[in-house]
Amino acid sequence: MDKSLISAxxxxxxxxxxxxxxxxxxxxxNVLYVSATTIAHExxxxxxxxxxxxxxxxxxGKPKVGFEVEELIASITQFLNWxxxxxxxxxxxxxxxEAILGYSGFKDYGLNIIAGFDIDKKKxxxxxxxxxxxxxxxxxxxxxxxxxxxxxxxxxxxESQEICDSxxxxxxKAIWNFSPIALQVPDEVILENVHLSQSLAVLTHKLAKxxxx
Amino acid sequence: MDKSLISAxxxxxxxxxxxxxxxxxxxxxNVLYVSATTIAHExxxxxxxxxxxxxxxxxxGKPKVGFEVEELIASITQFLNWxxxxxxxxxxxxxxxEAILGYSGFKDYGLNIIAGFDIDKKKxxxxxxxxxxxxxxxxxxxxxxxxxxxxxxxxxxxESQEICDSxxxxxxKAIWNFSPIALQVPDEVILENVHLSQSLAVLTHKLAKxxxx
DNA sequence: TTATAATCGATAATTTTATATCGATAATAA
DNA sequence: TTATTATCGATATAAAATTATCGATTATAA
Numbered sequence: 001m002d003k004s005l006i007s008a009x010x011x012x013x014x015x016x017x018x019x020x021x022x023x024x025x026x027x028x029x030n031v032l033y034v035s036a037t038t039i040a041h042e043x044x045x046x047x048x049x050x051x052x053x054x055x056x057x058x059x060x061g062k063p064k065v066g067f068e069v070e071e072l073i074a075s076i077t078q079f080l081n082w083x084x085x086x087x088x089x090x091x092x093x094x095x096x097x098e099a100i101l102g103y104s105g106f107k108d109y110g111l112n113i114i115a116g117f118d119i120d121k122k123k124x125x126x127x128x129x130x131x132x133x134x135x136x137x138x139x140x141x142x143x144x145x146x147x148x149x150x151x152x153x154x155x156x157x158x159e160s161q162e163i164c165d166s167x168x169x170x171x172x173k174a175i176w177n178f179s180p181i182a183l184q185v186p187d188e189v190i191l192e193n194v195h196l197s198q199s200l201a202v203l204t205h206k207l208a209k210x211x212x213x
Numbered sequence: 214m215d216k217s218l219i220s221a222x223x224x225x226x227x228x229x230x231x232x233x234x235x236x237x238x239x240x241x242x243n244v245l246y247v248s249a250t251t252i253a254h255e256x257x258x259x260x261x262x263x264x265x266x267x268x269x270x271x272x273x274g275k276p277k278v279g280f281e282v283e284e285l286i287a288s289i290t291q292f293l294n295w296x297x298x299x300x301x302x303x304x305x306x307x308x309x310x311e312a313i314l315g316y317s318g319f320k321d322y323g324l325n326i327i328a329g330f331d332i333d334k335k336k337x338x339x340x341x342x343x344x345x346x347x348x349x350x351x352x353x354x355x356x357x358x359x360x361x362x363x364x365x366x367x368x369x370x371x372e373s374q375e376i377c378d379s380x381x382x383x384x385x386k387a388i389w390n391f392s393p394i395a396l397q398v399p400d401e402v403i404l405e406n407v408h409l410s411q412s413l414a415v416l417t418h419k420l421a422k423x424x425x426x
Numbered sequence: 427t428t429a430t431a432a433t434c435g436a437t438a439a440t441t442t443t444a445t446a447t448c449g450a451t452a453a454t455a456a
Numbered sequence: 457t458t459a460t461t462a463t464c465g466a467t468a469t470a471a472a473a474t475t476a477t478c479g480a481t482t483a484t485a486a
Contacts, residue, residue: 009473013418017410020248021393035433043395048475051434063433063481081421082412095315102308105393109410110417149420174420176413180234181316183257190423192416194409196229197322200389203405204323205226207362207387208294210403222443248463261445264464276451276463 007077012053016076017109018043019054023073028188035066082110088176089148091163092155093118093133096178100154101129113152136163143170150174159183217397221292225266229289230322231256232267236286248279295323302361304376305368306331306346309391313367314342326365328355351374356383363387370394 040047057079061067093116116133160179174190253260270292274280329346373392387403
C-alpha cells in the first residue's frame with residue numbers, strides 16, 4: 001500500500017527532511033547502514049522517536065544493524081513525494097524571490113520553479129538563475145494553461161492577498177507563502193507559511209530568558 | 214513579575230508573531246479593542262487557544278469587549294523581548310544573506326543586524342542595504358569585542374559547522390541557522406534552525422495526498 | 427555452536443498541547 | 457433599572473505527540 005497516503009503527524013513530516021540531509025551525507029561517506037540510535041544522537045532527539053518517524057514511511061529495519069541508508073532515503077523521498085517534482089511558479093522576484101531562485105536545491109525537494117512573475121518592467125523578460133521572469137498580468141492565464149499546482153508567494157504583504165485570490169481562482173492547489181500575513185484561502189487549497197518571525201520569536205524569547213534568568 | 218521568564222509552550226511562542234502582525238494591522242485601522250474570537254476567526258484557530266496564548270504574556274482582557282489592541286501588542290512584544298533589540302552579525306552574504314539584509318523588518322522583531330561577514334573579496338568593504346561587509350577573519354575578534362549575542366548563519370552547509378564552532382568559542386549566545394545541516398552546539402548555546410525543506414515537506418506531502426486521494 | 431549485545435518494532439505510559447465547560451463580568455438594549 | 461448577550465478566565469477533558477518498556481531478531485564474538 002502507498003504509505004504516503006497515511007496521515008502522519010505534522011511534527012514527524014517536519015523531521016523527515018532532517019533525516020534525509022543526514023542520510024545523504026552518510027551515503028556520500030559510503031555508509032551502508034545506520035541505526036535509529038545513531039541518527040538520534042546526531043540530531044539530538046530520542047531514538048524511539050526516530051524509529052517511529054521512519055516507520056511511518058514504511059521502511060523496515062534490521063535488528064542489530066539498523067536501516068539501509070539508500071533504502072531509507074528512497075522510503076522518505078517517496079513518502080514526501082519528492083521523487084515526483086512539481087512544476088511551480090514564483091510570484092515576486094525581490095530579494096527573497098531571487099534568493100529562492102538562486103537556491104538550486106529545491107529540485108531535490110520535489111519543487112521545480114519554472115517561471116517567475118513580477119510587475120517590475122526592468123525584471124520582466126530577464127532570466128534570473130536561468131528562470132524567465134514574466135509579467136504578473138500573465139499569471140492567471142499561465143496557471144490555467146500549464147496546470148500549475150504550486151505557487152511560491154514572495155510579494156510584499158500589501159499585495160499578497162490579492163495575488164493569492166487570483167491564483168486560487170485560476171486553480172492553484174497549494175501556496176507556499178513567504179509574506180508575513182495570514183492569507184485567507186478556501187479549505188481545499190493547501191497553504192504552507194514560512195514566517196521567519198516565528199522562528200525568530202523562539203530564539204529571542206529563549207535568549208531573553210537566558211540573559212535574565 | 215516578569216512573564217517573559219515563564220516557560221511557554223513552543224507552539225504558543227510560534228503563534229505570538231501571528232497575533233502581532235494582525236494586531237498591528239488593526240492598530241493602523243484605528244481599532245481599539247479586539248476579542249479572542251475575532252482573532253481566532255481570522256487566523257483560523259480556536260478562540261480558547263488564542264485566550265490561552267495571550268494570557269501567557271500576562272495580558273488581561275475585558276469581558277464583552279476583549280483586549281485593548283495597543284496594550285496587547287505591548288504585552289506580546291515585551292514577552293518576546295522584542296522591545297530590546299539585540300545587535301547581531303550575519304555570516305554569509307550570498308543570495309539568502311542579502312535577502313535577509315534587505316528585509317528591514319527584523320528590527321521590529323528584536324533583531325538588529327549591524328555587520329555582515331564573507332570571504333568574497335568583492336563584497337568585503339561594500340555596504341549592502343546599509344550594512345557593512347567585513348572579512349570573515351575578523352569575525353571572532355569582533356564578536357568578543359562587541360559582545361555580540363546573536364549570529365545569523367547563511368553560509369553553505371559545507372562551511373557552517375566550522376564557522377559555528379568559531380562563533381561558539383568567541384562567546385556567541387544564540388545562532389539563527391539557515392544552512393541545511395544539523396549543527397552541533399553546546400547545550401548552553403541557543404540554536405534555532407530555519408530549514409525551508411521542512412516547510413516544503415509539509416506542503417508536498419499534503420499536495421501528494423490531495424492529488425492521489 | 428552458543429552466548430552476548432545491539433537494535434527493531436509493538437504496546438503501554440507519560441507528557442504536552444489543544445479543546446470543552448461553565449461561572450463571573452461588563453457592555454448593550456429593553 | 458433589569459435582562460440579555462458576548463467575552464473572559466479558571467478548571468476539566470480530550471487529543472496529539474513523545475517517551476518508556478519489553479519481547480523478538482540478528483550480527484558478532486567466545
